[in-house]
Amino acid sequence: MTRRIVRMAGDGIGPEIMTAAGRVLDAAAEKFRLDLSFQDCLFGGVAVDETGTPFPADTESACKAADAVLLGAVGGPQYDSLPPEQRPEKGLLAMRKALGVYANIRPVRNIPALAGRTAFRDGHLDGVDIVVIRELTGGIYFGAKDRGDDWATDECRYTTSEIERIVRRAGDMARQRKGRVTSVDKSNVLMTSKLWREVTTRVMAEEYPDVTLDHMLVDAMAMKLISSPADFDVIVTENMFGDILTDEASMLVGSIGVLPSASMGDDGPGVFEPIHGSAPDIAGQGKANPIGMIASIAMMLETGLGEPETAAAITAAIDAAIEAGDVTGDLGGALSTDAAADAIARRV
Amino acid sequence: MTRRIVRMAGDGIGPEIMTAAGRVLDAAAEKFRLDLSFQDCLFGGVAVDETGTPFPADTESACKAADAVLLGAVGGPQYDSLPPEQRPEKGLLAMRKALGVYANIRPVRNIPALAGRTAFRDGHLDGVDIVVIRELTGGIYFGAKDRGDDWATDECRYTTSEIERIVRRAGDMARQRKGRVTSVDKSNVLMTSKLWREVTTRVMAEEYPDVTLDHMLVDAMAMKLISSPADFDVIVTENMFGDILTDEASMLVGSIGVLPSASMGDDGPGVFEPIHGSAPDIAGQGKANPIGMIASIAMMLETGLGEPETAAAITAAIDAAIEAGDVTGDLGGALSTDAAADAIARRV
Ligand SMILES: CC(C)[C@H](C(=O)O)[C@@H](O)C(=O)O
Ligand SMILES: CC(C)[C@H](C(=O)O)[C@@H](O)C(=O)O
Numbered sequence: 224m225t226r227r228i229v230r231m232a233g234d235g236i237g238p239e240i241m242t243a244a245g246r247v248l249d250a251a252a253e254k255f256r257l258d259l260s261f262q263d264c265l266f267g268g269v270a271v272d273e274t275g276t277p278f279p280a281d282t283e284s285a286c287k288a289a290d291a292v293l294l295g296a297v298g299g300p301q302y303d304s305l306p307p308e309q310r311p312e313k314g315l316l317a318m319r320k321a322l323g324v325y326a327n328i329r330p331v332r333n334i335p336a337l338a339g340r341t342a343f344r345d346g347h348l349d350g351v352d353i354v355v356i357r358e359l360t361g362g363i364y365f366g367a368k369d370r371g372d373d374w375a376t377d378e379c380r381y382t383t384s385e386i387e388r389i390v391r392r393a394g395d396m397a398r399q400r401k402g403r404v405t406s407v408d409k410s411n412v413l414m415t416s417k418l419w420r421e422v423t424t425r426v427m428a429e430e431y432p433d434v435t436l437d438h439m440l441v442d443a444m445a446m447k448l449i450s451s452p453a454d455f456d457v458i459v460t461e462n463m464f465g466d467i468l469t470d471e472a473s474m475l476v477g478s479i480g481v482l483p484s485a486s487m488g489d490d491g492p493g494v495f496e497p498i499h500g501s502a503p504d505i506a507g508q509g510k511a512n513p514i515g516m517i518a519s520i521a522m523m524l525e526t527g528l529g530e531p532e533t534a535a536a537i538t539a540a541i542d543a544a545i546e547a548g549d550v551t552g553d554l555g556g557a558l559s560t561d562a563a564a565d566a567i568a569r570r571v
Numbered sequence: 572m573t574r575r576i577v578r579m580a581g582d583g584i585g586p587e588i589m590t591a592a593g594r595v596l597d598a599a600a601e602k603f604r605l606d607l608s609f610q611d612c613l614f615g616g617v618a619v620d621e622t623g624t625p626f627p628a629d630t631e632s633a634c635k636a637a638d639a640v641l642l643g644a645v646g647g648p649q650y651d652s653l654p655p656e657q658r659p660e661k662g663l664l665a666m667r668k669a670l671g672v673y674a675n676i677r678p679v680r681n682i683p684a685l686a687g688r689t690a691f692r693d694g695h696l697d698g699v700d701i702v703v704i705r706e707l708t709g710g711i712y713f714g715a716k717d718r719g720d721d722w723a724t725d726e727c728r729y730t731t732s733e734i735e736r737i738v739r740r741a742g743d744m745a746r747q748r749k750g751r752v753t754s755v756d757k758s759n760v761l762m763t764s765k766l767w768r769e770v771t772t773r774v775m776a777e778e779y780p781d782v783t784l785d786h787m788l789v790d791a792m793a794m795k796l797i798s799s800p801a802d803f804d805v806i807v808t809e810n811m812f813g814d815i816l817t818d819e820a821s822m823l824v825g826s827i828g829v830l831p832s833a834s835m836g837d838d839g840p841g842v843f844e845p846i847h848g849s850a851p852d853i854a855g856q857g858k859a860n861p862i863g864m865i866a867s868i869a870m871m872l873e874t875g876l877g878e879p880e881t882a883a884a885i886t887a888a889i890d891a892a893i894e895a896g897d898v899t900g901d902l903g904g905a906l907s908t909d910a911a912a913d914a915i916a917r918r919v
Contacts, residue, residue: 310759316760342692343691343692345692363711363727363760364760366724368762369762370766373730373731373732374730374731374766375728375762376714376727377727377762378724378727379711379724380723380724381722382721382722383722409811409814411660412660413711414716414717414718415723415724415725417723418718441815442814442815445816446818446821446827449797449819450690450822463811464815467812467815470794471793471797
């Protein structure tokens, strides 16, 4: 069975990391005899340039027909002055909604060889192994917006079923890990957070009695992620809080250049992308770190395509390359984007 | 001229830190010949216990007639099951609105003697000297809320004038400091943030051309506060983002037990309180660190009562006591709450 993968390389360093990471996927596919087909689609700024819209209809239908979507990075200064509908970010939001990928999954695990590059003191990150699950298609991102002469509003809205499905993702994830979920809200102030806490409590009690559930206020979590990051297993939260907390959590690893993410729906393809941006300042120079993209490919294989063995081989190869210092300059190595990817491909 | 100070000691460790810190204020008032009068008012859980409501009308009118309000801490597990209107937090929100204290000011400055107690590596916090200014009476905290059987909503709303006045606070503050303001929003997603960015840009250009303004997205700020905290001078942001970012920023100091805050309106009294909570687990044991409360008294003298010289004497005394290790157990010292306050009073 051929698995169809849509590649949206996007802007800035997107194309070069997509190409380099592709060599790792090729090596893994050969070794594990996976039958993959690829289709390259326009997305983000490059799609605006060529079609006038960041998420063209052709790209949307290709994604919907695919088994998985790989995304490089989008955005760049040349798009910042475009009207709102043409901004690359709008494409991102439209794509999430169109594909129904409501669960954004971001693993953050201490990488000992990179811990010295973080802001944290030695030992502080020992044992850090977190997965943050962010609700991605609801909340204040997608609620009604309004604007008058001298005021503006954004509505944050959640329904019971939106909360139930993301909580189940967290419960399922915790079962494969240490069995602990920390749900983050602001239930002492927000009505949506009160509903969030009620639904989370009920779903976990009824459907995941074997998983330990804690609740934490978002302001407290912003502190605890720094003071005691090793205390957490699975963290689940709503869209806006998740945007902030996932980026904060990324600081627990020595470089955001190595971190992957997966965005999943119930059926339809997942979207797999590094968490870093399009880094227009270094685009085209062969300096970009391909590891975030390669790790996203590993997540695609594990979570999206059900090939955990292949995923594990890639992850082990990434760890070995980092350990050996066969990495790009941002991690203290001397390799180009392509050479860093090859160093991983070789180890798969 | 007698300055009238309302003291709301509140719950948990609130009363003991208020009493201990009062000795420092007494010593400072004597030395600098300040004429102060005090009135103790019920607020928070203790007010619920005695009057059924966390912010009684008597307390409100006393506050409105005062020159400054000192607040200890509110909340405790015994209040968590009360109906929403009786929660101590509701008193806090009602008090902020009633007194119109729209600007929450939180200084976070590296304290070298405490840097070793943070999660950060040596040197990382050198030069950290930030003031975060959080909008405190608008946004999603105070917008319309609604709830149905299987949904909930919170509205985030900002008006031009709400943004203008908080931006002016930031501009004024920057002029007394390094002349730089970083405004934090999510203008790539939220309508209120687009308005925020427009108004901030206009007010700063028209009224503070001498101050440098940068804009930063909230997710980027959640990272930069950790990776490059010494880069910032004054940070200004809306209520919900400010709640999260101020708590995150508090991790840049070795203990949240030492951090003060001021909440200011245009006229009427400011409210001065430590950022730590009511710590019910250690209440009544003489273990609580009084420094956050004492530093809040220094902010009251400087920002609220126009006595910068007295404020500076208290701040210097705090620094000297910390330097000498004359502190409570949370900072590695051996002193009780009262003894730690006396060690500062003696140095004023
Ligand atoms: C670009 C922006 C709209 C987006 C978001 O806020 O979701 C980004 O920050 C992310 O986290 O993927
Ligand atoms: C108790 C709560 C309502 C309050 C807030 O969110 O404003 C607190 O977290 C704070 O920051 O003062």
